Amino acid sequence: MHIARAARSNLVRLGAVTLASVLLAACGSGSTGTGQSNGEVTLSIDLFGTFGFKEAGLYKEYEKLHPNITIKQTDTEQEQNYWKSLQTRLAGGGGLADIQGVEIGRITSVAQLQSDKFEDLDAYGAAKLKKNFTASKWGAATAKNGAVVGLGTDNGPEAMCYRTDLLKKAGLPTDRDELAKRWATWQGYIDLGRQYKKNAPGKSAWIDSVRSIYTNVAGQSKERYYDPSGKLIWETSPTVRQAWDLSVEAAHAGLSGSLDQWSPSWNQAFAAGSFATLPCPAWMLGYIKGQAGKSGAGKWDVAKLPGRAGNWGGSYLSIPRMSPHKKEAYELIKWLTAPEQQTKLFQKVGNFPSSIPAIEKVADTKDPYFSNAPIGRLFGTAAEQAPVQILGVNDQDVQEQIAKALFEVERKGTSSSAAWGNARKGVQNAIG
Amino acid sequence: MTLVAPAPGARPSPPAPAPARRALRALSPYGYIAPFFTLFAAFGLFPLLYTAYISFYKVELQTPGDKLWRGWSNYTAVFDDPFFWTALRNTFTLGALSTIPQLMLALGLAHLLNYKLRGRTLFRTVMLLPYATSVAAATLVFAQLFGHDFGLVNYALSLVGIGPVDWQTGTWTSQTAVSCIVIWRWTGYNALIFLAGMQSIPADLYEAAEMDGASRWRQFFHVTLPGLRPTIVFAVIMSTIGATQLFGEPLLFEGSASGGISHQYQTLGLYMYEQGWSFFHLGRAAAIAWVMFLLILLLVGLNALLTRRRPAKETAR
CATH class of the missing domain: 3.40.190.10 (Periplasmic binding protein-like II)
Incomplete structure (x- = not known):
């Protein structure tokens, strides 16, 4: 009997090892793998459609200002597909970027249902930025408990x-x-x-x-x-x-x-x-x-x-709770949504600012591609x-x-x- | 496999095996099958039971922590949903549209390849190429071919004076287009299976038939087909399973989980995916999964009944 039990426990051990290795393999795919040796930080930013940051050269500019930061962008063309994969990753708790874009049609859902899954940017001093943004832009990203779940990029x-x-x-x-x-x-x-x-x-x-x-x-x-x-x-x-x-x-x-x-x-x-x-x-x-x-x-x-x-569209940048570089991510989105950058973005790509000082600054912009249409004034009045x-x-x-x-x-x-x-x-x- | 107990007739080896070794031998088969069953328990059985559990709750992907008891209402919602019935019908029509021509074509091709041809190996390899292509790549190419304004198929049709066909929004046209992808991918595979079956038919049967003066056609119908019976049954079962699981082709054809704007080619698999991963209603999707599971059990049962009745009829004849 004693011997048989030994054999059985061997079997149990074998099974346990198999199960453990399976489970370990399953867990291994969760992390996003961002290296962090001697202050070097890679920030991942996951977006949909055309936010224009890359096209306007803003990442390069930021990397020059902060030599220890490298920015990696991933992009999905259709917002619907992007949202689907964002929700799957939020539920699974893995594979999220340090910064995630959120469309204005979804921001209420994030603010009301998922404010526990995103950082409250107030904790990083976002309240100081409030005066920069139009009231509606800021309000839509504020949860019932006052948490700020995202900073506004553009308006539509x-x-x-x-x-x-x-x-x-x-x-x-x-x-x-x-x-x-x-x-x-x-x-x-x-x-x-x-x-x-x-x-x-x-x-x-x-x-x-x-x-x-x-x-x-x-x-x-x-x-x-x-x-x-x-x-x-x-x-x-x-x-x-x-x-x-x-x-x-x-x-x-x-x-x-x-x-x-x-x-x-x-x-x-x-x-x-x-x-x-x-x-x-x-x-x-x-x-x-x-x-x-x-x-x-x-x-x-x-x-x-x-x-x-x-208005049609416009977006926000949010930081998932899971991000390992929340502080650095906040600095980046603060910079990307600041009036100066919003101005540049409009002049280079056409995304209209949601920031009040930027709206004032772009009033005289004309676009040669569009037969020199006074897009600053046109969109400014509409906004x-x-x-x-x-x-x-x-x-x-x-x-x-x-x-x-x-x-x-x-x-x-x-x-x-x-x-x-x-x-x-x-x-x-x-x-x- | 070397650890199988010695055959009855074999002489026992001189030093009698220690009891421990014998026990290990008796148990080791379980050790060998353990990996599979562990994997099956983790990725097959557990999901199955958990799916049954959450199919009675309202669970949303956005807030997976908040479960709300719903009783049977997820199931009644499925049967009340007209899109479910559309999807069920589509699964059958798409299955028929893709399986029947595919198997007939495969049979014909296999018959041709069974002749002594120059470059036979090349042809056989080429036949398998579509099967080796990824669903996504094939579907995306076909979606371009069937494009409304700039598609090659409509261009070719316009040359013979047929106006642009809307391969996306029409029910039959879109299902034909999707079936084409399935047929293209699987015909070669089935042809090879048929070919293997044909080659196992003894050559003397053909010789005898020829001596009796049977034409090639008669040989095909009276020697090849009966000899192929088990292979055909296998191919039919595999294609039926494939058809009920049809998913990738309709999903990628226009890139939407709703299977076209009027759900005109949404299959059951796609319908479940849409509820779960487009609308995030995991409870509803779980209920659909179980309905599908029971449906497939029913189909398999019917199939088994039919095949069991078959030989009885034949012996009676």
Whole structure:
């Protein structure tokens, strides 16, 4: 018996060793592997879309100012995919960067649900920076207990980008002030689109997709998907209805190129000149330059957006609790979001500042790529007049589902009421 | 394998094995299979049971710590969701669209490769190439080919006067496009399996058939096909499993977990993934996982019943 027990314990030991090695292997992949010998620190920063820091040379500048710091950026093009992977890593507790970008449509979710997973920047003295930022930008990143979960980077005041060469060929005016008058309302914009369609050069569309119309109209009102008490009211919201109806009208009039935004075919369409106008928040300017390339220089222009002033997008930088270099990370995001850097960013890439001193500084900026449009003044006025929107936990999900339903309308000719039903089902599923 | 107990007829080795050694020998097989079962317990059994557990709770990825008891409502929500039924239907239609042509093509190709051809090895190797390509790479290339405005397929169709086909938003068109990727990847693999089966059919059967004056076609139907029966059953089962698990191709075709704007090619796997990793409803996703599990058990049971009835019918004949 004694011997048999010895054998069994051998077996148990064997099993235990196997299990332990398996578990160890599973744990080994958690760390991000940032070296920290003799004061050298590598800061990882994980972003989506185009924040423009790298493009504007800000990392290099910071590394020159702080020789012991090396900055490594990773980037996901689509915010949806980025958010998915960020949430997976937050839940798993590994693989997070020292700094994570957060879109404005998600910041409420982070502030309300996950403030325990991100550093309270107040602890590092962020309160002193508050006066630099617009009240809405600062407020959205503040949790109920007063914790500040992120510092604002850019804002997304909206304007209308258009191709002067295409408009000219279609026999329409190309002057930005005259166009602003013609499309003072969204109805005027759609009517002008009908005129464009009659003489459209080379089968080009008036607008890339009705999603553009939808998001920009929805960005022009204070109340959108949630009421001030935080209740979801999108189904009865007049803003949503108006944005929806305008989008459907444009789709039925055949004005849309029916391109899925952020898809490869949308990207190809910039260079191919498949559409004449694109409602554009400030950060879109950098995207247009990237996609249309050098050959697009001088062909684009920017005018005032139809309807009122509005905001679409803008972002924050946050520091996960798991980061091993919180202090250094805070110094970096403080520097990146400071007025001087926000100014540079706007001048080089087009991301519009959320910092008040920076907004004042960029007022006279003109962009040669966009036919010397006074983008500083255009976006500045829009930022000033844009409503302070009521944000909610699931803003981005609601928007995504509505946009998908609208895509059915323009691409498949689904009826407005059927698509609305699909949007409802989609939102129900997404929010659960 | 050298530690297997000595065969009954073998003479016992002169020094009788110590009891300790004998015990070790008796137990060592368990030691050998332990790694697999440990891994299975950690990565198979535990997730299975834990999934069952959380399928009764509301669990969100953003706040995994807060579980809220839900009872059966995660399950009723699945059956009440029209998108679930869409996904179920899509899984079957996509399965049929990809499996049937794939197996027929594979059978034909295997038959051709079974002839004495010049450069046979080259052809056989080439057949396996798609299988060696990654799903992601293949799907991304196919997505470009099936592009609406700049795709090669639509360009080719336009040459023969067929207007641009919307390979993304139509139900049948998009499912055809996705099936093409599956067919492209798996036909060669199945052809090789069929080929191996064909080569195990004794040559004298063919000789006898030829002597009886059977044409190539008759040989194929009356010698090859019956001889291939077990191989075909194997290929059908493997392809059916593959079809119920279809995931990578539809996910990457347009890069969205919803399987197209109207969920027109969303499979069950994708539907579960969307609930879990796009909407972060882990409880709902767990319920879907269990529904899928039971569904597959049901299918396998039916399959077993059918194959068991088969020989009985044949002996009766």
